[in-house]
Amino acid sequence: MNADLVVVGAGVIGLSCAWQAQQQGMQVLVLDGRGPGEGTSRRAAGMLLPDVEGEHDAEERAFGRRSYELYPSFTSGLEAATGIDTGFRxxxxxxxxxxxxxxxxxxxxxxxxxxxxxxxxxxxxxxxxxxxxxxxxxAQLEPRQLIAALSVGLRGRGAEIETGLAVADVQAGSDGVDALVMADGSLRRGRRYLFATGAWAGEMPYLAERGVSTExxxxxxxxxxxxxxxxxxxxxxxxxxxxxxxxxxxxxxxxxxxxxxxxxxxxxxxxxxxxxxxxxxxxxxxxxxxxxxxxxxxxxRAGGAMIGRIDENAVAAVGHHRNGILLAPATAERVTALIAEIG
Ligand SMILES: Cc1cc2nc3c(=O)[nH]c(=O)nc-3n(C[C@H](O)[C@H](O)[C@H](O)COP(=O)(O)OP(=O)(O)OC[C@H]3O[C@@H](n4cnc5c(N)ncnc54)[C@H](O)[C@@H]3O)c2cc1C
The missing domain is CATH 3.30.9.10 (D-Amino Acid Oxidase, subunit A, domain 2)
Known part of the structure; x- marks a missing residue:
């Protein structure tokens, strides 16, 4: 598979970005050392409260509000494509x-x-x-059902979600990421890359060197x-x-x-x-x-989520702390805009 976008991390952030990229016609490969949502996202409470959870400055609140507004069309699109009820209400x-x-x-x-x-x-x-x-x-939803809908939606439209093998590190040079090195030594390549590795971001040397770490x-x-x-x-x-x-x-x-x-x-x-x-x-x-x-x-992550370009052909989206479910649609919107800039 020659993917337009390789996503590392099948949590709510990685899967939502992959879904949005797929809607825009990209061929997507998602990699996760465990399974979809089995990092943190399946364990969340699924509350969508832009004004309540966490410490907010004006920018964060506006981002949360934007995501909240995107939610009804995000979930109804997913539900229509998969027949899976996300529990959004x-x-x-x-x-x-x-x-x-x-x-x-x-x-x-x-x-x-x-x-x-x-x-x-x-x-x-x-x-x-x-x-x-x-x-x-x-509003709120059921995170496990959201993850199921995203996985089924992605696979149903031709995306590959490869689970059970972690990305150990990255081969990168002056042109950006060349390949992902898997835990068994095999390589995965694509045109662009997204790192959405949640609480484990700082465990990957490539990300840690670029200051992309979380606690x-x-x-x-x-x-x-x-x-x-x-x-x-x-x-x-x-x-x-x-x-x-x-x-x-x-x-x-x-x-x-x-x-x-x-x-x-x-x-x-x-x-x-x-x-x-x-x-x-x-x-x-x-x-x-x-x-x-x-x-x-x-x-x-001190200072809030990091959603940004980290290399010629790579973007990171990590550090959503208490609000990752809420912020998934707006993160996907921002990430796909960054991917489009890569070209
Ligand atoms: C108890 C609890 C309640 C919560 N309640 C809410 C709530 O009500 N509302 C809300 O908005 N948020 C809530 N949250 C926060 C929310 O769950 C997180 O912000 C969100 O799940 C983060 O998503 P993510 O995709 O960044 O991380 P994750 O879901 O952890 O996904 C990251 C994925 O990356 C994979 N990965 C990591 N490193 C590698 C590697 N090297 N190779 C391959 N794969 C890798 C992991 O296996 C994992 O599947 C809650 C969290 C908790 C713990």
């Missing part, structure tokens, strides 16, 4: 004030409506004595089954803890934020932290059934 998000400082911030927030404790309890019976704000315009920040989730009479529909967001209901009574309780290197195992103290947080945030949820727990490594 609009909902509200309740931002609960768990301290007086946070209440002050939420009261001043332009994009939400402030609600007193009785009003919140009226809308959701399981709440304790807490005030907060409601954002009417939020893994572990996030743990406990999945619950909503056993209440009126299942939760909206996202509830406290301080460092949230509940994201996914339909079919499944609720994601997340997420820890831990700097423990590349350890992807969910830990007992993470589970305890989340369940204690649940008791404070939404006491009604303590009756929910516990299903499973997992953890993933957010790709953190």
């Amino acid at each position: 609009r909902c509200s998000c309740y931002l609960v004030a768990q301290s007086t400082e946070r209440a002050e911030v939420l009261r001043r927030m332009e994009w939400g409506v402030w609600l007193g404790a009785p009003e919140i309890r009226q809308r959701m019976a399981g709440f304790g004595e807490m005030e907060g704000a409601r954002i009417g315009d939020a 893994p920040v572990r996030g743990q989730i406990v999945t619950l089954e909503d056993t209440g009479d009126e299942p939760l529909r909206d996202i509830i967001f406290g301080q460092g803890i949230y509940l994201a209901p996914k339909g079919a009574r499944r609720v994601y309780l997340g997420a820890t934020e831990e700097r423990v290197g590349f350890d992807e195992r969910p830990a007992a103290d993470g589970t305890l932290h989340l369940l204690e947080g649940l008791r404070r945030l939404y006491p009604g949820g303590m009756r929910f059934a516990v299903r499973e727990s997992w953890a993933g490594l957010r790709p953190y």
Whole structure:
């Protein structure tokens, strides 16, 4: 296969960029040492909250907003092409004030409506004595279904997704990347290259030398089954803890934020932290059934995601930290524009 674009990393970022490139008529090869989404993307909660998650400056917020606006056409195009439901749906998000400082911030927030404790309890019976704000315009999806749709969509239109063999390094010269060196010594070549290697970016010497590195920040989730009479529909967001209901009574309780290197195992103290947080945030949820727990490594990068040209024929898109699912469509838009500049 002589690919127009070789993508290293089949996470939500690599696959979304590959999908967009394919829509523009490119022949795409995607390589992943594991499988589609099996780095971090399958472990995400799938909330699309441009104004809530992470630390935002004006530029980041505008980028998040742009991606949020692209989402309906991004998912409907994918769903029409594959028949796979991505779980995309609009909902509200309740931002609960768990301290007086946070209440002050939420009261001043332009994009939400402030609600007193009785009003919140009226809308959701399981709440304790807490005030907060409601954002009417939020959305979420199911990351595993999004990854499935992207993989099926890409393969269905002739892309190759090669899994189970990592890219060990890169042969590069003054004209840019010449070939990718796989873990078994074999080579892969294409006209242009995209590196979307998430939390593992700095592990590849070629990327590390160009300052394209990320730090893994572990996030743990406990999945619950909503056993209440009126299942939760909206996202509830406290301080460092949230509940994201996914339909079919499944609720994601997340997420820890831990700097423990590349350890992807969910830990007992993470589970305890989340369940204690649940008791404070939404006491009604303590009756929910516990299903499973997992953890993933957010790709953190000081100063935000790096999306840019790194060589004559190569682009990188890494470091989306807490917002990689949200930022996938806008990243794909930006990356395909950079690829077009390469020519
Ligand atoms: C618990 C948790 C909850 C989250 N919730 C949300 C949320 O609600 N909303 C949101 O927007 N974001 C959320 N995120 C963040 C989001 O999951 C990430 O930002 C996103 O998944 C990053 O995508 P990626 O494609 O950059 O990385 P990944 O999904 O990790 O993909 C990178 C891929 O590159 C591959 N790779 C790496 N190195 C090599 C190599 N040398 N050779 C071959 N392949 C390689 C890996 O195997 C991996 O599959 C959450 C994260 C966590 C952990």
